[in-house]
Amino acid sequence: MEALVTTTNQLKPTHLFSKRTLQQPSSSLSLLSTLREGRRRRRTCTPVWRIPSPSLPLRIYANSQAAPASMETSSSSSIPSEMKAWVYGEYGGVDVLKLDSKVSVPEVKEDQVLIKVVAAALNPVDAKRMQGKFKATDSPLPTVPGYDVAGVVIKVGSQVKGLKEGDEVYGNINEKALEGPKQSGSFAEYTAVEEKLLALKPKNLDFTQAAGLPLAIETAYEGLEKSGFSAGKSILVLGGAGGVGSLAIQLAKHVFGASRVAATSSTGKLELLKSLGVDLAIDYTKENFEDLPEKFDAVFDAVGQCDRAVKAVKEGGSVVVLTGATTPPGFRFVVTSNGSILKKLNPFLESGKVKPVVDPKGPFPFIQAVEAFSYVESCRATGKVVIYPIP
Numbered sequence: 001m002e003a004l005v006t007t008t009n010q011l012k013p014t015h016l017f018s019k020r021t022l023q024q025p026s027s028s029l030s031l032l033s034t035l036r037e038g039r040r041r042r043r044t045c046t047p048v049w050r051i052p053s054p055s056l057p058l059r060i061y062a063n064s065q066a067a068p069a070s071m072e073t074s075s076s077s078s079i080p081s082e083m084k085a086w087v088y089g090e091y092g093g094v095d096v097l098k099l100d101s102k103v104s105v106p107e108v109k110e111d112q113v114l115i116k117v118v119a120a121a122l123n124p125v126d127a128k129r130m131q132g133k134f135k136a137t138d139s140p141l142p143t144v145p146g147y148d149v150a151g152v153v154i155k156v157g158s159q160v161k162g163l164k165e166g167d168e169v170y171g172n173i174n175e176k177a178l179e180g181p182k183q184s185g186s187f188a189e190y191t192a193v194e195e196k197l198l199a200l201k202p203k204n205l206d207f208t209q210a211a212g213l214p215l216a217i218e219t220a221y222e223g224l225e226k227s228g229f230s231a232g233k234s235i236l237v238l239g240g241a242g243g244v245g246s247l248a249i250q251l252a253k254h255v256f257g258a259s260r261v262a263a264t265s266s267t268g269k270l271e272l273l274k275s276l277g278v279d280l281a282i283d284y285t286k287e288n289f290e291d292l293p294e295k296f297d298a299v300f301d302a303v304g305q306c307d308r309a310v311k312a313v314k315e316g317g318s319v320v321v322l323t324g325a326t327t328p329p330g331f332r333f334v335v336t337s338n339g340s341i342l343k344k345l346n347p348f349l350e351s352g353k354v355k356p357v358v359d360p361k362g363p364f365p366f367i368q369a370v371e372a373f374s375y376v377e378s379c380r381a382t383g384k385v386v387i388y389p390i391p
């Protein structure tokens, strides 16, 4: 614990993103001890089997008042040089996350816009990245975490064509989730994002609802597309109550035209699955999905159970996998952020056919980001874990 404090104090907050402080003492003893500490504390998302989970009061936000539906524009002349942000300067568990009020506001490149962040959302990749699981391809420390953002454009780069100051936007700020994701993420007052990764926020959704969508809905859409899913086919979604699963169910049914959707969850979340359009809700604490006589044209595995998923697919069907080991014909992919997918799906969101699911434990105020990270690491989140308000 002492080592942690020492290392973190070595960071010069006002220069967090200057060239000088990007060279952090990555081989120092204190960092090593922190990494070990992080490993001891880390919780892994091992699939839970026959352990009942508590029943949660579930909310699907379609017209929630949790966050304002629109914001006043601030002019670029009022953009400060420093901002509040959550930062980690070394890999580890949630203990490495520090709130810093003197982080440099990111520079805007010519193809980027600067967003005043109104709400941000967490994904499991944020926790895994912080634990150092992707350090071989990560950007250098220190890191402001956060892939998902919803907010207001307050400055545009010289090459930006389709967005202007005052636009309310949402998106996943990292084009490649694991290859050099941005150092300056969305857990901050401001973040700089390429125009091509953004879309206008659906008019009927507030910032909280919109922030929870980008990475998860892009993953759900890309996975369904890569599996060759099309109208009239059946699908089984493993992990139907999670951020990605809850959207994979809805996209399969309402966008791709699935003939039948089955999904797994624990007992307390079966009603949520049905409300999302699931025809067959399977309680994984009571039934083995692979033992059912029914087989599916596709299986969407958002849990890491590919070895079992391949037993539930029809001959010639496809098994798309988000995490864990793969068994043929299962295949894994890593999501690519793409604003045009969000634009394509906006009509389905605006018509209410596809609804964001925001975890009822949230939204978590900015100051409670550590609690939000811990909750995501528990693998029990229902829909999306959102951070709002952001100061």
Ligand SMILES: NC(=O)c1ccc[n+]([C@@H]2O[C@H](COP(=O)([O-])OP(=O)(O)OC[C@H]3O[C@@H](n4cnc5c(N)ncnc54)[C@H](OP(=O)(O)O)[C@@H]3O)[C@@H](O)[C@H]2O)c1
Residues within 6 Å of the ligand: 045, 046, 047, 048, 049, 053, 123, 124, 125, 177, 215, 216, 219, 238, 239, 240, 241, 242, 243, 244, 245, 264, 265, 266, 267, 269, 284, 302, 303, 321, 322, 323, 333, 334, 335, 376, 379, 380, 381, 382, 383
């Ligand atoms: N490859 C990619 O590009 C990509 C993109 C996004 C996410 N991912 C990965 O995909 C996984 C899911 O992401 P996510 O954002 O959906 O996570 P999430 O929201 O944290 O998932 C939590 C949900 O998982 C459910 N769950 C846990 N164990 C389960 C089991 N054995 N059977 C059925 N449901 C189970 C939980 O429901 P219960 O409480 O009912 O168990 C909970 O509602 C993560 O490992 C993430 O890292 C990969």
